[in-house]
Amino acid sequence: MKTRQGVKNFSREEATKIAGEDPDYMIRDMFEAIERQDYPVWDVFVQVMEPSEAENYRWNIFDMTKVWPHEDFPLRKIGKLTLNRNPGNYFADIEQAAFSPSNMVPGFAASADPVLQARLFAYPDAARYRLGVNYQQLPTNAAKAPVYCPFERDGKMRFDGNYGGDPNYVNSSLQPTRFYPEVKGVSPNSLRLHTEHEKWVGEVTTYTSHMKEDDFVQPAALWEVIGREPGHQDRTIENIARSVKEVKSPELRDGVYGLFPPFK
Incomplete structure (x- = not known):
């Protein structure tokens, strides 16, 4: 953006x-x-x-x-x-708002990015703790189009039809009942997102702390970019130096210094 x-x-x-x-x-x-x-x-x-x-x-x-x-x-x-x-009312529209990258429409899927994967469940978990288990029914969070998800059922402060007599599980023959007639049935094919690519994904998401020369290519390029505007590099150095100055451990300070190879 x-x-x-x-x-x-x-x-x-x-x-x-x-x-x-x-x-x-x-x-x-x-x-x-x-x-x-x-x-x-x-x-x-x-x-x-x-x-x-x-x-x-x-x-x-x-x-x-x-x-x-x-x-x-x-x-x-x-x-x-x-x-x-x-916002018309700060509490209703802002304090009660809950965002999460797990809110997706059909056709999208999360990548194997470890940080994203953690946020997929951490954000809704925080919202449930802060706002209650049915926070997605609040007007500021509710979907504008009907969403059929019987996994989200019961709990305190439930104030809609609660999926009526529908079962508590999703199978290939699931069809919405009279409570949600405007929602089309869930196709089992829409849930088949795994591909051969997933095998590769599982093999590349583990990292080590070992650094290589290639790890300094992008930081060096960024340093050149911020150097296009007068003063940016000087302010960067000053901000880093002021932060490192407060670190008491010599080992930690040396670790920071080690991230900066000698300038050519």
């Missing part, structure tokens, strides 16, 4: 001052922009890779320390996101 508003950043000193004096600075800035109809907009892009490319790419595509270079996999614009309405 790329902002159409442009990018401006506080310096470390400015950020510290604002955080202490006016912690609501950013949210108020957005609220007031929406109120005056100066709606913030982001363009939404994706990068697309074929399974065969993933299996043979230079880097492990599930390594969170790596990116997919745009020259290899260009950004493809798929839409835009516009914030055009402020």
Whole structure:
């Protein structure tokens, strides 16, 4: 997602001052922009890779320390996101909101990214603890189109038909009852997502802490990118140095220094 508003950043000193004096600075800035109809907009892009490319790419595509270079996999614009309405009630619309990457429509599936896999269950688990087991029935979270999922049944504060007399399991002959006539039956073929590619996925998601020269290629390229704007590299060094200075353990400090090979 790329902002159409442009990018401006506080310096470390400015950020510290604002955080202490006016912690609501950013949210108020957005609220007031929406109120005056100066709606913030982001363009939404994706990068697309074929399974065969993933299996043979230079880097492990599930390594969170790596990116997919745009020259290899260009950004493809798929839409835009516009914030055009402020919440009517902050508690009802914001405090009760629950987001999760596990909310998917048919045709999508999660990759084997270990961090994503953890969030698939961790986010809904946190929402259940915070809002209750039926948090997805709340208006701010409820699907706009009917969703048939008898796995999500019973529990405190259930206030719909609770799937009536339907069974508590899904099989190939499942058809919605009169409680949800507008939802089509679930095809067993839509659940068959595993392919030969999955065998490869299971073999590449284990990492070691051993670093290779190739691991420094992308950080070095990023360093060149931030060097295009005057002062960015200096601020990066200052921020890192101030953080490392507070580390008491010499071993940990040496470990940080080891991440920075000598500059050529």
